[in-house]
Amino acid sequence: MNGDLSSMDGDLPFYVSGGLVLLACLLKLPVLIRARGRDWLLSSICALLFLGAGVLFTTAQSTIVLVNRGTGVPNIAAPVVYMLLVAFSGASIVLVLNWRGGTDTAQPRHLSRITIAAYGTVVVLIAVLFALGDAPVEQRTRFDLYYATTPFIREMILLYLTAHAVASLTVGHLCRRWSREVHGTLRTGLRVLATAYLMHFVGYDTMTAAAVVGRWTGHTWDVLITIARTVIAPSAILGAAGFVLPLVGRSTAVRYWQLAPLARTVRPVRGVPGPKPPPLPWWKPSVHLRLTRRQTYISDRILACRDHLDPRIRDEAHRLALSGNATGEEAAAIAEAALIVVAVECHSAGDGQGLTARRAANGEDRTVSSSDLVDIARALRSRIVKDVRIRTRNERRRTPHSPPTLRHQPPR
Numbered sequence: 350m351n352g353d354l355s356s357m358d359g360d361l362p363f364y365v366s367g368g369l370v371l372l373a374c375l376l377k378l379p380v381l382i383r384a385r386g387r388d389w390l391l392s393s394i395c396a397l398l399f400l401g402a403g404v405l406f407t408t409a410q411s412t413i414v415l416v417n418r419g420t421g422v423p424n425i426a427a428p429v430v431y432m433l434l435v436a437f438s439g440a441s442i443v444l445v446l447n448w449r450g451g452t453d454t455a456q457p458r459h460l461s462r463i464t465i466a467a468y469g470t471v472v473v474l475i476a477v478l479f480a481l482g483d484a485p486v487e488q489r490t491r492f493d494l495y496y497a498t499t500p501f502i503r504e505m506i507l508l509y510l511t512a513h514a515v516a517s518l519t520v521g522h523l524c525r526r527w528s529r530e531v532h533g534t535l536r537t538g539l540r541v542l543a544t545a546y547l548m549h550f551v552g553y554d555t556m557t558a559a560a561v562v563g564r565w566t567g568h569t570w571d572v573l574i575t576i577a578r579t580v581i582a583p584s585a586i587l588g589a590a591g592f593v594l595p596l597v598g599r600s601t602a603v604r605y606w607q608l609a610p611l612a613r614t615v616r617p618v619r620g621v622p623g624p625k626p627p628p629l630p631w632w633k634p635s636v637h638l639r640l641t642r643r644q645t646y647i648s649d650r651i652l653a654c655r656d657h658l659d660p661r662i663r664d665e666a667h668r669l670a671l672s673g674n675a676t677g678e679e680a681a682a683i684a685e686a687a688l689i690v691v692a693v694e695c696h697s698a699g700d701g702q703g704l705t706a707r708r709a710a711n712g713e714d715r716t717v718s719s720s721d722l723v724d725i726a727r728a729l730r731s732r733i734v735k736d737v738r739i740r741t742r743n744e745r746r747r748t749p750h751s752p753p754t755l756r757h758q759p760p761r
Contacts, residue, residue: 364409393461405581533723552579607727608647615651667680669733681724682728
């Protein structure tokens with residue numbers, strides 16, 4: 350009885366972690382049902398989270414005992430865990446392929462089918478090798494070591510470790526490389542994922558393989574298996590967080606919160622055409638409606654100061670951002686933020702007729718590009734945009750009707 354209680358206590362991290370990962374999957378399930386399987390990315394996310402939860406649940410000692418006794422086959426839980434782990438590995442690659450593919454769906458889907466076929470074959474081979482091997486003595490936590498030299502079982506262990514290690518290295522490398530090209534919650538999520546899969550590779554694959562190889566060479570390195578088991582739960586939670594974080598960052602509530610700095614920036618703009626919408630009662634907490642209202646609020650005020658949008662400010666800010674090692678998307682957002690900040694300052698200062706006439710005479714483009722408003726709001730924190738705001742205010746005080754300028758400064 351005491352042994353069972355001790356086992357349950359040791360299994361608690363696996364069950365809690367598995368429950369959290371499964372909850373993340375269930376939160377996406379209604380959207381998946383509405384998509385009816387047409388969304389490969391969403392299907393990949395749900396598959397990965399479901400398989401990850403399965404790995405965590407079946408790795409717990411209590412589950413291993415239950416599966417072995419329930420089926421009457423000693424150690425049947427071992428290939429079950431291995432098959433789930435290999436399936437999880439394949440799902441990880443499929444998810445990153447579809448996630449990274451963006452609007453180009455043909456190649457990611459082709460590579461996804463190849464990955465599914467390859468890892469599906471490995472899953473089948475694990476079942477076949479276990480059936481061909483002989484593992485009569487139950488081993489709950491030391492199966493890899495106890496049967497490391499047993500024919501067919503030895504090959505099964507080597508196969509699942511190789512498949513998992515390849516997936517960990519592939520996904521970790523892709524996430525690390527991709528994180529250099531993006532920003533925001535996507536970059537954070539990718540870096541968390543890269544860390545999780547590095548933990549998979551170093552903490553689990555390498556440790557387990559070293560312990561198995563030790564048995565082949567006559568050494569006993571059982572402590573490495575203990576270390577490998579302690580890495581499973583935290584790396585799985587990190588992996589789930591890495592995949593879910595960018596999705597949460599695109600949610601309605603988070604986008605509403607992220608647009609707050611831009612809404613404050615355009616607040617001084619007056620003379621917005623059209624009737625003012627009625628305030629939303631506090632007892633109607635429609636986040637989607639509030640987000641739509643905030644986006645409309647920002648767009649209307651940008652439109653109201655359209656005559657003050659100076660393309661020279663945008664071009665110069667874009668050059669400065671690129672010289673400061675910003676990515677193309679970051680530089681575009683910084684340029685639009687600088688453009689809007691200057692326009693709001695000029696509009697508030699009352700520089701209207703002269704600037705409008707100059708823009709019309711030169712035929713300059715007085716529009717904001719298609720940069721996402723959230724990206725623009727985030728770019729307001731840029732040192733370039735802050736310098737633009739300060740210089741514009743200072744120049745307005747000295748020469749109220751002269752167009753603002755940017756001066757080249759080394760990146761900070």
